[in-house]
Amino acid sequence: MPELPEVETVVAGLRSRLEGRRVRELVFLSPHLSRKQSFSVLSPEVYRGKKIERIWRRGKMIIFSFSGGCGLLIHLKMTGQLYLCPSEQFPDKHTHARMTFSGLKEELRFRDIRKFGFLDCLRMPEILRRVNSELGPEPLALNLAEFRDLLGRHGRKKIKAWLLDQKIIAGIGNIYSDEILFRAGIKPDRPAGELSLDEVRKLSRAMKSVLRKAIELKGSSISDYVDASGEKGRFQQKHLVYDREGQPCLRCRKSAIRREKIAGRSSFFCPSCQR
Ligand SMILES: [Zn+2]
Incomplete structure (x- = not known):
């Protein structure tokens, strides 16, 4: 499972490429993602045209905040991957969500073989409430x-x-x-x-x-972990x-x-x- 260093690495890669970008659309490719949204109040369509204001990490979770007060709360769990790839690359069956951006040929993909991860569409106060109630200090x-x-x-x-x-x-x-x-x-x-x-x-x-x-x-690449550009980490050599x-x-x-x-x-x- 990706831990703090792996999630921090993913976030750093996404931050430099995506902060300030405007979303073209967010699309869920598999129904399990919508079903898992127990707390969710927002549909993926809400994100159309919204600007990504900030991307950060809290514990092993990834938080996106957008203009207009909506956000994404993402947990990679066991096998989740969140990375940028060329839009023309065909998504495989393990890709559960994609987000495209104005003026960017690459898109954000959420891929998760074992499906324990989540990507929840929530308003920011709900995300902060959840993160603060579920997580201790950094x-x-x-x-x-x-x-x-x-x-x-x-x-x-x-x-x-x-x-x-x-x-x-x-x-x-x-x-x-x-x-x-x-x-x-x-x-x-x-x-x-x-x-x-x-x-x-x-x-x-x-x-x-x-x-x-x-x-x-x-980070450490043990099983499926890759960073935001699909690269493996090197800390496993220091274990x-x-x-x-x-x-x-x-x-x-x-x-x-x-x-x-x-x-x-x-x-x-x-x-x-x-x-
Ligand atoms: Zn010893």
């Missing part, structure tokens, strides 16, 4: 005191589950939580509230550096534990990376380097 915006406070407030949760809980902290998923915990030297099953101040500091630092480095390398079960730890070089189910998810860690 990890890159937290200072150490805020981060420590947040750990204490949900202190009984295992740190792996804590990092994955979007309501506590937004944007981190299974890959980055493992990479962050390895770099911080903390075992994934430790309770969040029992970390020492030194560990909290290490965790905060690891979280920010992993996410920033991953953004710089345009130290994720999907390395049984292989020697790249830091201590004596233990093998272990895989255990923690918080209902496969977690990879080094039994020697992480305590």
